[in-house]
Amino acid sequence: MKVDQLGFPWAFQISGILLLLGLSTEAVSLFWVHPIAFIAFFVFGGTFLAVGVLLFLYSLVLFPSSSHPQDLRKN
Amino acid sequence: MPSPLGLLFILLGTTIVLLVVILVRPSLTATIGGKVLAFLAFCALPVLCGVWGLSEHFERSKQTNFCLSCHIMEPYGRSLYVDDVNHIPAAHFQNHRIPVDEACYTCHTNYAMYGTVGVKLHGLRHVYVEYLGTPMNPIHLYEPFNNRECLHCHAGARSFENEIHTPMMDQLKSNQLSCVSSGCHDTVHNIDSLNKFKQWRATE
Numbered sequence: 219m220k221v222d223q224l225g226f227p228w229a230f231q232i233s234g235i236l237l238l239l240g241l242s243t244e245a246v247s248l249f250w251v252h253p254i255a256f257i258a259f260f261v262f263g264g265t266f267l268a269v270g271v272l273l274f275l276y277s278l279v280l281f282p283s284s285s286h287p288q289d290l291r292k293n
Numbered sequence: 294m295p296s297p298l299g300l301l302f303i304l305l306g307t308t309i310v311l312l313v314v315i316l317v318r319p320s321l322t323a324t325i326g327g328k329v330l331a332f333l334a335f336c337a338l339p340v341l342c343g344v345w346g347l348s349e350h351f352e353r354s355k356q357t358n359f360c361l362s363c364h365i366m367e368p369y370g371r372s373l374y375v376d377d378v379n380h381i382p383a384a385h386f387q388n389h390r391i392p393v394d395e396a397c398y399t400c401h402t403n404y405a406m407y408g409t410v411g412v413k414l415h416g417l418r419h420v421y422v423e424y425l426g427t428p429m430n431p432i433h434l435y436e437p438f439n440n441r442e443c444l445h446c447h448a449g450a451r452s453f454e455n456e457i458h459t460p461m462m463d464q465l466k467s468n469q470l471s472c473v474s475s476g477c478h479d480t481v482h483n484i485d486s487l488n489k490f491k492q493w494r495a496t497e
Contacts, residue, residue, distance in 0.1 A: 234316045244346045274335040
């Protein structure tokens, strides 16, 4: 089964998962006052967030409104 | 009213919930309102969370306990409690001449344009050396201590601009004469001789 058929373009799903990972990393890092917490936030959280947001923006171009789940169902 | 950190956690939680809701129910994005919600959840709020989190981490990295959380800095933390007025960091720390919560940062930052960014990059280098490299033994500053950091607070103070300091002010400002290594105020952290001194303990 294609991911698209699940009702949401794959890029949005991956973007969402990356953003969840980034936000979770940020939340966990804020519980700890230590250089490692800063590095975890900056390297892992920052990367997940940046890639997630960029993938979302790219997916807006990759999947124009015609491929919206609602329209896919019409097809 | 929640603290700024509390507000950040609320924002993080809200963003995570919105993301999960949209991922589980993608049909929500069929309407204009849903698209706006998706843009908020996938772009605007994560960017806001990231910037806010970075700012929070930057503020935390100024804290004394942040600097002293590395094992190698432990004796420098103890040097703040030396019961001797000639120890410059201890005298500043114990008499609250500097904010005790940001004691290391206050003296070791760079009071110049983009100085904070510079010291944060130094901080990243510290972390790299601590975990992936070989720390200096004994550790020392990357560059000689700049009088500018002392003069940031002391310049203009009545107790400082006296018959001792005023004649040498030009040399102090140009770093030709160091505050801490020219024989005037040269008892700084001196971690090798910490055990010779009594440790001061603040009364609760």
